[in-house]
Amino acid sequence: MTKTMAASYREILDRIKRVQAESPLAAKQVRLLAVSKFQPVEHIGELLALGHRTFGENRVQEAAEKWPHLRREFPDIALHGIGPLQTNKVKEALQLFDVIEVLDRPKLAESLAHHWGMPGRRTQALYIQVNTGEEPQKAGILPQEADDFIRWCRGDKQLPVEGLMCIPPADVPPAPHFALLHEIARRHALPERSMGMSGDFATAVQLGSTEVRVGSALFGERA
Numbered sequence: 208m209t210k211t212m213a214a215s216y217r218e219i220l221d222r223i224k225r226v227q228a229e230s231p232l233a234a235k236q237v238r239l240l241a242v243s244k245f246q247p248v249e250h251i252g253e254l255l256a257l258g259h260r261t262f263g264e265n266r267v268q269e270a271a272e273k274w275p276h277l278r279r280e281f282p283d284i285a286l287h288g289i290g291p292l293q294t295n296k297v298k299e300a301l302q303l304f305d306v307i308e309v310l311d312r313p314k315l316a317e318s319l320a321h322h323w324g325m326p327g328r329r330t331q332a333l334y335i336q337v338n339t340g341e342e343p344q345k346a347g348i349l350p351q352e353a354d355d356f357i358r359w360c361r362g363d364k365q366l367p368v369e370g371l372m373c374i375p376p377a378d379v380p381p382a383p384h385f386a387l388l389h390e391i392a393r394r395h396a397l398p399e400r401s402m403g404m405s406g407d408f409a410t411a412v413q414l415g416s417t418e419v420r421v422g423s424a425l426f427g428e429r430a
C-alpha cells in the first residue's frame with residue numbers, strides 16, 4: 208500500500224512537470240492538491256510522510272474530524288475547501304480552511320464578508336467556482352455572470368478573491384472548459400486557476416492550471 212501511494216505520487220508529480228515543460232500555456236508553478244475526502248487519516252499520513260502538505264476536503268464536518276490534530280503535528284499543512292458550502296457552515300469553514308474554492312453565489316459572499324473579521328479565522332484566500340458547463344445540478348456562477356460577480360465580490364464585498372475553480376461536465380472533452388476558465392481569470396488578472404482532476408489533470412496543466420485537484424489517481428478509488 209505504502210509503496211503504491213508513493214509511486215503514484217511521484218508519477219503524478221513527474222507527469223505535471225513533463226506537461227509543464229512541453230506546453231507554452233502552462234503555468235510556472237502548479238500545485239498538486241491531494242483530495243483526501245473519504246480517505247482515512249492513515250492514508251493521509253502516508254502522503255505527509257512523503258513531504259506533501261497541500262490537501263483538499265469537500266465537507267466541513269469531515270474536515271473538522273480529520274484535520275485539527277494533523278495540523279498540530281504538521282503546522283505547515285494547507286487545507287483547501289472544495290465542496291459545496293452552506294451559509295450555516297461558513298464560520299466553521301473559515302476556521303478550518305486556508306483557502307475556500309467554492310464561492311459560487313451572492314448569499315455565500317455576503318456571509319463570508321459578514322464573518323471575515325471573526326477571531327480565529329484561518330482562511331486567507333477565496334476562489335470563485337464557475338459552472339463552465341452551465342449544468343443546472345452543479346454549483347458555480349454562470350460564465351455570463353462571472354465578470355459582474357467577480358467585480359462585486361472584490362469591490363463591494365472586499366473579499367480576497369485570488370482565483371477561479373471549475374468542474375467540467377463529466378461526459379465531454381474538458382479542454383474548452385479549462386480554456387474558458389483561464390480566459391475569465393485573465394480578464395480579471397486572477398493568479399489562481401484550480402482546474403483538473405484525476406482523469407484530466409494533464410490537459411488542465413497544458414491549458415494553464417495553477418492547481419490540480421487529484422483524489423483517486425493518488426489514493427486509489429474511494430470507498
Ligand SMILES: *Cc1c(COP(=O)(O)O)cnc(C)c1O
Pocket residue numbers: 242244265289290374404405406420421422423424
Ligand atoms: C472529489 C473531487 C476531486 C477529486 O476527484 P478525483 O477524480 O478522484 O481526482 C476534485 N475536485 C473536487 C471538487 C472533488 O469533489
